[in-house]
Structure formats: C-alpha cells, structure tokens
Amino acid sequence: MIVTVTRSGGFAGLMAHGELDTTAEPDSDRLEAALTALDPGRLGSGRPQPDRYVYRLEVRDAPDAEPTHLTVAEQDLDETTAWLLDRVLQS
Numbered sequence: 001m002i003v004t005v006t007r008s009g010g011f012a013g014l015m016a017h018g019e020l021d022t023t024a025e026p027d028s029d030r031l032e033a034a035l036t037a038l039d040p041g042r043l044g045s046g047r048p049q050p051d052r053y054v055y056r057l058e059v060r061d062a063p064d065a066e067p068t069h070l071t072v073a074e075q076d077l078d079e080t081t082a083w084l085l086d087r088v089l090q091s
Contacts, residue, residue, distance in 0.1 A: 001035055004058040005088040009074075011051045018089040027087075034084040035059055044076025055085050 001023070007016040022031040038059075048054045053074040058067045072081065 001032055002060045002063060003031075003035060003084075003088050005085055006056045007053050007085070007089060008056075009048050009051075009053045016089050018091045020088045020091040031084065031087065034080050037080060038070060038084075040070055043070060043072040043081075048073055049075055057085075 002019065002021050004019045005017070020031070022028045022035070025031055038057075055072050055074070055077075057070040057072070059070070060067045072085075077085070
C-alpha cells in the first residue's frame with residue numbers, strides 16, 4: 001500500500017508532507033493493519049479547531065490504483081492512527 005499524508009494547521013500554520021510504500025518497510029504488517037483499520041465513519045468531522053492540525057491522507061493499494069482520500073482532525077486521532085500518521089510523516 002502507498003500512503004501519502006499532508007499535515008496542515010497548528011499554532012504556526014506549518015505544513016508537513018510524507019509518503020510511504022508499506023511494502024518496502026520492515027514493519028509493513030503493522031502499517032497495513034493500521035491503514036486497513038481506518039474507518040471514515042470513526043475519523044470525526046475533519047473540521048479544524050484553532051491551533052490544531054488537520055491530516056489529509058491518500059491511500060492506494062498499488063501505484064496505479066484509484067486513491068482513497070481521508071481527512072482527520074488532530075482532536076479525533078486515536079493512538080493507532082496517530083502512530084501511523086507520525087510514521088508516514090517521518091519517512
């Protein structure tokens with residue numbers, strides 16, 4: 001799976017971007033499990049709050065596959081999703 005994360009907002013309004021191909025990573029099983037567990041219905045509204053981040057994700061099963069787009073606000077992150085987003089942004 002290929003996941004792209006763009007983080008915007010926050011106190012300083014800085015943007016961050018990362019992309020990761022899970023098949024090339026030693027923890028690919030954990031990454032793919034976290035991606036598969038993403039449920040748009042449980043990600044919250046995606047509406048930003050003052051001085052908080054908003055994350056936009058694009059997930060593809062293969063480079064030429066149609067992407068799935070998700071938006072999640074910082075206040076709506078659970079532990080697994082927060083780990084996933086940080087992992088992709090650090091790549």
